[in-house]
Amino acid sequence: MCTGDCSKFIGAALYPCCALCIICNILLFFPGWSLDAVQNPNERLTPEVLYLGGIIGNGVMVLIPAIFIQCAGRSGKCNNRCGMFISIIMAAVGLVGALYGFIVSVLGLVYGPRCLYEFINLRVEWASPFKMEKDLIELDTSYLFNKAAWSRCIEPAGVVEFNIILFSTTLAGSIIQVVLCAIQMINGLFGCLCGTCRNK
16 A cells, blocks of 8 residues: 555544544533533533543544545645655644543543532532542442442433443544554655655
């Protein structure tokens, strides 16, 4: 496969990842499929949702480079050594965006959602319970491996599963984007040095 064809493939492969991460980030604004969190985001949404890792990082910061990377592989003005050099820079921008989305997704998984939580002293309040000291919520390990703790989140319904699924999906999308952008940086270097295999 020549460097131009590789660029076309990488650019096209980044589009569905961007779309998936943007959709997941938007859905995180509606935990438990409820609109209540959007009406009171500071109390009901975690900072990790508001960091917009899926929209800004995995979305915009990868989508714009993906468009140029694909253009660098198509026959036209961008399909030359200069275009491949620019594709290296664009892939680096995409890599930074994907890493930002990756970090936000990891934090979202580690800290868990905000919910109306029933503490061990029977106090009920809106909090990010899995971010607190383990003694307060009777957890020996991470909440990810303790399903019994999930039922203490009273509202929104199923918020823990919702949070885990969407942040995990964004995390997987981030990893794919990091790999593809890194490959394009190498591919762009070869294209810059050796040409794009386009027909003269």
